[in-house]
Amino acid sequence: MNDITGHILNVFLGFFAIMNPVANTAVFVGLTSEESDAEKRQIAIKALLVAFCIVTAFALLGNVIFHMFGISLPALRVTGGILVFFIGYNMLNGERSKMHKPRGEDHAADDGVAISPLAVPILAGPGTIATAINFSSAGGWTETVITIAMFALLCVVTFFFFIGSRKVVSTLGKSGLNIVTRLMGLILAVIGVQMLIEGIVGAAVNWHNYAS
Template sequence: MTPLLTHALTVFMAFFAIMNPIANTAAFAGLTGNMDKSQQVQVATKALIITFVVIALFSVLGQMIFNLFGISLPALRITGGILVFLVGYHMLQGSASSMHSNKDGDTSKAADNNDIAISPLAVPLLAGPGTIATAMNYSTVGGIPAMLTTILVFFVLCLITFVCFIFSAKIIKAIGQNGLNIVTRLMGLILAVIGTQMLIAGINGAFHF
């Protein structure tokens, strides 16, 4: 297996776990349950376009951001590792992290007062701090090929998430609440491990072990 393919698979698993399309499908269904099919398609399309643009920008401008603020890659890996671990930890407990949820806790109010495609769907459910940190971490480790691979992989995941959103009612009915809880905990375990690995890599880079 080539290093680039290994990178692509690693990035895909990290993004898949942190975005958790199955769990976010339930959130999407809750937020758009009173809409017709065409409106749901419009909301899903807008949310995922915004999400992709945000992550792509952070992937491309990651090094520039580092230079502008004097940030080192180990610092990003340590901070990003902690963020990703915390998201995974909350998912292991069967609850959504506050970094990936609507802070008001009232989805109907959010739907009335905000464009839900932007918030809470695009930010912070899909493009939260953990997703951004993951994108910046993986796009800066191997130059332009790694950056382009990261963006392409995230684009594929956005397409997968779009399909899940469009068929949200059928997916939720098929897997049930128990299935949703199992998927959430599995994704949480994967995220916790990825966050720990990012933290280890950051500490090794900072102290040159």
């Protein structure tokens, strides 16, 4: 039971760090600054639903993708670990990763913004997808269900952050957002290193078994 609780907490914190609802709230405000409250709600719902569907698909089909392309779990963990680490490293330096940065900062906020850049790549970027596959592939259906459930929970949390975006930004201020971003970056970098270590150990074990 303790192992399951620890896994649930690890998955939620991993997703929370890489999606960073607080920092993404500032992005949401910038993208929807000219929209009404009703339009903001619609954009938030659509973006989060799209992100949830994408992450769920990769969480469910991760093993199929592995077999189809001949990808091993250690290889994914090493690649995902490096990817997640560099996203965290950029956040530690007070920067947004290029994988999370909207391509068109001067985009007029409209319904299309919900899909890109908000849903992809800000909410469901490469790092989020790699994290979902890594967590869901760590075991059986229990891990997959936990991964999807925790991402769904985070989507709900993010929705409330987005809806109360003005209050969040005004309460924390620029300095507060920077502090939160750096803290999330530290957590993310550690998770990335952990994924990298597990990938290297797994690859070494596979190589040893193959050589034997």
